[in-house]
Amino acid sequence: MNESIKAKIQKLLTLAKDATDEESQTAMLHARKLMLKHNIQESELISDSVNNKTVVNERIYRNKLIWWHRRLAQIIASHFRCSYYKNTVDSYQSEIRFVGLEDDVQIASMIYNFARASIHYHSKVFLLRPEIKRKWKRKHQFKNDYIEGYLAGLNRKFHEQNNSESLELAIIQDALVIQYYNSLSLTSNNIPSPKKAGDDAAWQKGYHDGQKFERGREMIE
Incomplete structure (x- = not known):
């Protein structure tokens, strides 16, 4: 077998x-x-x-980081047996890095970058909704509500997948990964909170879209 x-x-x-x-x-x-x-x-x-076993420390994304780039990394890493951290390159750019077994990091990297592109695409579409366009002065706050909902939906989807397939124990990190990550002696990995509109409809729309992740790949440029 x-x-x-x-x-x-x-x-x-x-x-x-x-x-x-x-x-x-x-x-x-x-x-x-x-x-x-x-x-x-x-x-x-x-x-x-x-x-x-080979533990790797790889750069997944490098640019000016937005709050949700790091939140997404936190979610993906936790479900794919990896750890993540932010590495500051200069005053303009930072990196998202994943630490894990080589195979796990390869898969987590692919999922992270597709999810990042998906959030970027769907949040832009969300801002085109008539009820949001009328509130253009606060559009970024509504966008943050939407993205928070999307991340919650995505996280929930992974939890449901793991529960339905009895993978709860299988996603525990390898001891070598934990040892290596702790050896980095990183400072606090706190993620700043975004400025939001507190709009439940925007959050719910994001949550719904986040739970649809993997059902079909959109044509994202």
């Missing part, structure tokens, strides 16, 4: 590398579910020799 599962995962990972963006995302997520559920590392798919 284990060899059969490994063969299936290997086919999914091959598809993820060769397929279109939408197919790649679907294949990678399916592979990740099986790898977590059966505690299989990618290195096991290549060889039956001793598994040498």
Whole structure:
């Protein structure tokens, strides 16, 4: 049974590398579910020799960070066996970095960058709604309400996925990852709170859109 599962995962990972963006995302997520559920590392798919785990510290995104860039990183990292932190580059730019086993960081990075593009796209569409355009002076506050809702919906979706597939224990970080992350001796990772309008309708719309993540890839430029 284990060899059969490994063969299936290997086919999914091959598809993820060769397929279109939408197919790649679907294949990678399916592979990740099986790898977590059966505690299989990618290195096991290549060889039956001793598994040498590799902890990596990779830059996922670099730019002027907005509050939700970090909140999203926090959510994705927690569901994909990684840790995240912000690294300041200069007065204009900072980095989002993920720490985890090499296979986990690869998958988390892909999901983070697609989710980031998805939030950017859907929040722009939300601002075009007539009831929001009439309140243009406070549009950024309504946008923050929407994004907070989206993040809550996305987080809820991952929790439901893990519960339905009994992955609660499988998403626990490897001890080597925890040891490495603690060795970085990072300062506080607090995320600043955005200025919001406190609009429940905007939050609910974001929550609904966040829960639809993965159902189909939009054509995002």
